[in-house]
Amino acid sequence: MKRTVISFAVALLAIVAYAAVTPLYLDESAPLEQRINDLMSRLTLDEKLSIIHAQSKFSSAGVPRLGIPTFWTSDGPHGVRPDVLWDEWEQAGATNDSCVAFPALTCLAATWNPDMARRYGLALGEEARYRGKDMILGPGVNICRTPFNGRNFEYMGEDPYLASQLVAPYVQGLQSQGVAACVKHYALNNNELFRHTTNVIVDDRALHEIYLPAFKAAVQQGHAWGIMGSYNLYKNYHNCHNPYLLNNILKRDWGFDGVVVSDWGGAHDTEQSINYGLDLEFGTWTDGLSEGAKNAYDDYYLALPYKRLIEKGKYGTKELDEKVRRVLRLFMRTTLRDHRPRGSMCSAEHYAAAREIGCEGIVLLQNKGEALPINTATVKRVLVVGENAIKMMTVGGGSSSLKVQREIVPLDGLKSRLERDGVIVDYARGYVGDTISSYNGVTTGQNLEDNRTSAQLIEEAVNKAREADVVVFFGGLNKRHHQDAEEYDRESYGLPYAQDAVIEALAKVNKRLVVVNISGNAVAMPWRDRVAAIVQGWYIGSETGHALADVLVGDANPSGKLPYTWPEKLTDVGAHALGDYPGTKRDNEDIWDEEYREGIYVGYRWVDKAKTKPAFAFGHGLSYTTFKLGKPVASATRIAQGDSITFTIPVTNTGRRAGAEVVQLYISDLKSSLERPLKELKGFQKVYLEPGQTAMVNITIGRDALSYYDDQRSEWVAEPGDFEALIGTASDNLPARIKFTLTE
Numbered sequence: 001m002k003r004t005v006i007s008f009a010v011a012l013l014a015i016v017a018y019a020a021v022t023p024l025y026l027d028e029s030a031p032l033e034q035r036i037n038d039l040m041s042r043l044t045l046d047e048k049l050s051i052i053h054a055q056s057k058f059s060s061a062g063v064p065r066l067g068i069p070t071f072w073t074s075d076g077p078h079g080v081r082p083d084v085l086w087d088e089w090e091q092a093g094a095t096n097d098s099c100v101a102f103p104a105l106t107c108l109a110a111t112w113n114p115d116m117a118r119r120y121g122l123a124l125g126e127e128a129r130y131r132g133k134d135m136i137l138g139p140g141v142n143i144c145r146t147p148f149n150g151r152n153f154e155y156m157g158e159d160p161y162l163a164s165q166l167v168a169p170y171v172q173g174l175q176s177q178g179v180a181a182c183v184k185h186y187a188l189n190n191n192e193l194f195r196h197t198t199n200v201i202v203d204d205r206a207l208h209e210i211y212l213p214a215f216k217a218a219v220q221q222g223h224a225w226g227i228m229g230s231y232n233l234y235k236n237y238h239n240c241h242n243p244y245l246l247n248n249i250l251k252r253d254w255g256f257d258g259v260v261v262s263d264w265g266g267a268h269d270t271e272q273s274i275n276y277g278l279d280l281e282f283g284t285w286t287d288g289l290s291e292g293a294k295n296a297y298d299d300y301y302l303a304l305p306y307k308r309l310i311e312k313g314k315y316g317t318k319e320l321d322e323k324v325r326r327v328l329r330l331f332m333r334t335t336l337r338d339h340r341p342r343g344s345m346c347s348a349e350h351y352a353a354a355r356e357i358g359c360e361g362i363v364l365l366q367n368k369g370e371a372l373p374i375n376t377a378t379v380k381r382v383l384v385v386g387e388n389a390i391k392m393m394t395v396g397g398g399s400s401s402l403k404v405q406r407e408i409v410p411l412d413g414l415k416s417r418l419e420r421d422g423v424i425v426d427y428a429r430g431y432v433g434d435t436i437s438s439y440n441g442v443t444t445g446q447n448l449e450d451n452r453t454s455a456q457l458i459e460e461a462v463n464k465a466r467e468a469d470v471v472v473f474f475g476g477l478n479k480r481h482h483q484d485a486e487e488y489d490r491e492s493y494g495l496p497y498a499q500d501a502v503i504e505a506l507a508k509v510n511k512r513l514v515v516v517n518i519s520g521n522a523v524a525m526p527w528r529d530r531v532a533a534i535v536q537g538w539y540i541g542s543e544t545g546h547a548l549a550d551v552l553v554g555d556a557n558p559s560g561k562l563p564y565t566w567p568e569k570l571t572d573v574g575a576h577a578l579g580d581y582p583g584t585k586r587d588n589e590d591i592w593d594e595e596y597r598e599g600i601y602v603g604y605r606w607v608d609k610a611k612t613k614p615a616f617a618f619g620h621g622l623s624y625t626t627f628k629l630g631k632p633v634a635s636a637t638r639i640a641q642g643d644s645i646t647f648t649i650p651v652t653n654t655g656r657r658a659g660a661e662v663v664q665l666y667i668s669d670l671k672s673s674l675e676r677p678l679k680e681l682k683g684f685q686k687v688y689l690e691p692g693q694t695a696m697v698n699i700t701i702g703r704d705a706l707s708y709y710d711d712q713r714s715e716w717v718a719e720p721g722d723f724e725a726l727i728g729t730a731s732d733n734l735p736a737r738i739k740f741t742l743t744e
């Protein structure tokens with residue numbers, strides 16, 4: 001008994017002693033806001049100012065006096081960027097920062113699988129922690145409004161609901177490792193051309209129904225700790241300090257309690273930065289990609305210029321303290337967490353995640369005569385053609401460029417897999433596109449030089465194609481300027497480097513031609529009817545060759561679905577049909593006004609309104625097996641405003657091999673006071689089935705799924721009346737229809 005009392009007393013003493021020496025702000029058992037208050041009370045004015053702007057290219061200051069570490073950010077959405085010098089974009093020359101490149105986010109979106117998104121975020125968070133990073137500058141969720149946008153490969157497609165369902169688990173996975181997400185680029189950064197000077201003019205319905213939902217989901221479902229303001233303007237304010245987007249919508253309406261980070265060089269004015277929502281200023285003195293004054297950190301808008309305004313009495317510390325509180329909250333979620341996971345890099349789990357996400361994101365667009373999968377029992381010789389079969393794609397494209405531990409290119413992945421079964425694999429270049437093999441000081445080590453003429457290259461490919469059982473052409477874009485790259489929009493919808501001529505020539509001599517398009521955007525496919533199979537291969541990263549081989553040889557059954565419409569031609573896209581891309585330059589001002597005249601009619605919403613016929617529809621994707629949807633049943637035929645309704649639909653795998661199907665639910669408001677799209681995606685579920693197996697898929701929706709944004713009342717409205725649920729496996733394949741009524 002006596003021993004117990006003594007040990008209790010000792011324990012109690014230890015706790016009291018710990019509490020006495022450990023300041024409240026470091027006590028993780030204390031309420032967060034109390035810790036913030038305690039820390040605020042200890043900071044000097046200079047310390048407060050020092051933590052709301054950068055101190056180097058990718059870091060901002062902590063408070064060494066109080067044991068608060070430096071805060072480290074890093075690009076990017078697909079992997080942890082190699083370290084650069086303190087105040088340079090150039091490489092630091094580290095030898096321990098080669099990472100795993102995960103698939104580009106368009107590929108993740110094409111999986112239509114929130115579990116994959118969470119797994120993605122978690123693996124990236126582990127790599128970031130191991131590299132000592134506290135914030136990943138990503139994911140990007142800008143909506144694909146035009147296939148010209150250079151950065152669509154970094155984003156999650158054209159539909160706000162799909163992007164919303166994937167960004168939240170990605171953010172949660174990432175932040176589960178103690179690494180902040182910084183969801184970007186908020187908002188309306190839908191093309192790269194004139195990205196610093198474009199003032200977007202868009203109606204409130206399109207803003208709230210199309211362009212903001214994924215950011216709102218990142219904040220309200222994902223609980224993102226960071227949001228990155230975009231370079232462009234909205235209502236003539238730069239979005240890194242914008243009263244409408246940051247103060248009113250993000251912080252007041254959505255309740256965002258995190259930190260608004262500027263894009264690099266996105267801040268342009270001290271008083272606007274003070275008053276319009278910026279909390280953490282990065283990259284000033286650069287336009288995000290070029291140089292500025294050296295060591296200009298004290299001259300940042302939220303540095304000495306801000307201090308001078310306070311000293312002159314123009315400002316108190318009210319606005320400053322609001323920014324500081326947010327930054328301290330960020331610290332307590334990251335650098336001040338004692339037991340953050342240590343992370344890991346280049347692990348087998350990360351490569352497995354990259355490969356499986358890639359496999360699930362690959363979209364089988366066309367497969368005439370079951371050209372795919374390649375059956376190695378009957379196929380004896382395969383010819384691989386195209387520069388994209390050998391070109392590393394993890395280097396390039398802008399700030400998401402990476403230095404990888406390895407990248408399996410398509411030819412290597414496919415060759416090793418086929419030769420394992422005794423198939424002879426040959427290669428022909430087919431065309432020469434871009435032989436640059438470095439970006440921002442990272443080199444691929446490849447030498448892609450080839451001085452043969454186009455005619456010679458095509459002749460070689462055609463002669464070899466005559467002898468092959470199957471020809472697989474790898475083409476597309478390549479993350480070079482104007483070919484899916486930050487800061488450079490595309491300038492034509494067609495494939496570059498005369499790839500169409502190569503494909504046409506191959507199609508003439510071999511009917512079993514498979515075209516694998518590697519890109520982050522749709523491209524023109526005039527040869528579509530003359531090739532057997534078409535696969536959308538995305539930028540898959542380190543495991544590109546393995547993932548593509550898995551699908552092409554049939555080790556994996558493709559289940560990807562397009563996250564954006566694949567237009568037949570550019571004028572089938574609202575942004576181009578109405579002619580407002582890329583906007584109009586003001587007379588005597590370096591500002592471009594870009595009016596989103598198509599409003600809410602983006603992607604398949606435009607297809608339905610303009611009655612265009614896309615090459616491939618949003619949500620389209622084939623499988624090596626077949627599926628049958630049975631008769632759907634609804635849990636009710638009438639629902640009140642607060643009710644939900646569940647649609648149950650049987651799905652059967654009617655083929656000979658296991659596979660996954662994505663059941664998609666679109667809602668059509670049969671009669672509404674305001675014009676609405678014919679249908680909108682409001683639910684989906686991916687289901688894996690063995691041959692012959694049937695599963696009952698349940699999709700539940702509530703009033704949110706029925707609502708539109710009433711720009712007169714500035715609120716979401718679910719208008720009583722009749723609705724129809726359209727259920728199927730693609731936006732142009734919705735055989736199951738159920739009507740229901742929303743009452744008052």
Ligand code: GLC
Pocket residue numbers: 075137184263264287288289399
């Ligand atoms: C770039 C990009 C942004 C990136 C940042 C840091 O300009 O717009 O996405 O995170 O600068 O590289």
